[in-house]
Amino acid sequence: MNPRFPFPAYPNGWFALGFTPEFPEGEVVTRHAFGQDIVVYRTRDGLRSSDPHCPHLGAHFGFGGRVIDDKLRCPFHGWCFDAAGQCVDIPGAIKIPPKAKLRSWPMREQNGVVFAHYDAEGQPPEWGIPMLPDDGWTPNQTVLWTVRSHPQEILENTVDSAHLIPVHAVNSATICRAPVEEGPMFNVALNLIADGAIVNMPGTVNDVVLDVTMHGLGFLVSLCEVRNVGLLARQRIYCTPIDEERTEIRGVVNLQKFSDDATDQQVAELFYQAYVYDFALDFPIWENKVYRDKPILSNADGPFMTYRKWARQFYSGGVKTAVEPLSLQHVEVRA
Ligand code: FES
Ligand SMILES: [Fe+2]
Missing domain, CATH: 3.90.380.10 (Naphthalene 1,2-dioxygenase Alpha Subunit; Chain A, domain 1)
Known part of the structure; x- marks a missing residue:
């Protein structure tokens, strides 16, 4: 909850993480949204994203992580994760623990903008943002x-x-x-x-x-x-x-x-x-x-x-209809 508002801090839906040029091929880019870091990287099939910390021993992919053969490679011990977030390669290991999986975020890239989908209950997107025409318009x-x-x-x-x-x-x-x-x-x-x-x-x-x-x-x-x-x-x-x-x-x-x-x-x-x-x-x-x-x-x-x-439809847990928070009314009176 944002203490200033009677509705959750993070509504459900599509939210921009940046503009296309901020996500060059091969780089693992960290963005902060919905109260956490998200790492974003580009594969041949488009953009992928995941939670930032490796399920092995917790390294942050945004600090030395690389994209190799469309897989995200952890900087610490080299575990590699595919587009769905599943670990598919562990250097020197014969068996891959099935639980070695990252949460990946639904992504979209359109009209020069990169989006991630947030849902408080982890539900997949039910709607999209329409493409806009670029032809006949000046560059962004x-x-x-x-x-x-x-x-x-x-x-x-x-x-x-x-x-x-x-x-x-x-x-x-x-x-x-x-x-x-x-x-x-x-x-x-x-x-x-x-x-x-x-x-x-x-x-x-x-x-x-x-x-x-x-x-x-x-x-x-x-x-x-x-x-x-x-x-x-x-x-x-x-x-x-x-x-x-x-x-x-x-x-x-x-x-x-x-x-x-x-x-x-x-x-x-x-x-x-x-x-x-x-x-x-x-x-x-x-x-x-x-x-x-x-x-x-x-x-x-x-x-x-x-x-x-x-706007209420974008909050999983509904919206309180309480009066304004008392602490803020107090601040207003003093002002
Ligand atoms: S912490 Fe990522 S491979 Fe060990
Ligand atoms: Fe205005």
Whole structure:
């Protein structure tokens, strides 16, 4: 449990562990997610991952482990594990103990992002994250932040139309399409009117439609159409809870190509810079707020409760609906 929230620290679903170039062939890469290290390595059949410590005498594969013939080789005594995590070779041994097995994590790699599937009860994935088209879009421009918050809290921002004026300096923000839910998918669309200076277009007033789709609590794609200039940008957010308090946020920006490569790249860079600046404006709020389980809402607020009800499906053990933790209320009073 994250002590700040009445739901588990680690929701079930697909969560990003990094971008494709971070996982070169032959290397054993360590990532921290869901409160533990995970080692990731590339074989001819794609990416594999496992718990970090060898079942033999506990060496950490991320410190000297190697990939040999698509097998993970422990740095300590050379035991080798196949893609399913089974030990298949022990130097000098005739018999392999059947219990010599590693837990391996379901993995996916798509659109330049590497995912692991987390399930609190070890259940296999029942749904996936859809592939996005790459053709016709500028290359991925990426960013990584670590924020003291929780994926559910971060993605709640998408239904919070009322914060866009004070935090993101837009002139007006309205939900222009009510949420659509389909299993692990949640979609909502917002219309923003914003001063062009925010994206280095001084003197214009931008009319923007944000069409936002979440797939679980680890992934969000937002199509950002600037209607007055006919541009379409795509922003992706990947939230990965790394421990009970912190979440890594990976962002990716693409622009739909509309001109020659040099112009596309120049405009994509503007969108990227604006996005990185704008997204980080929420961080001081997220890191210092408390979670109101039963917020007092007005008709100016977005569909928070629809979103929160949808989010419950990602917790195996259900969600407490208790009042906010007393200790945090105390901190708030003192502040
Ligand atoms: S600790 Fe891994 S082979 Fe001995
Ligand atoms: Fe925000």
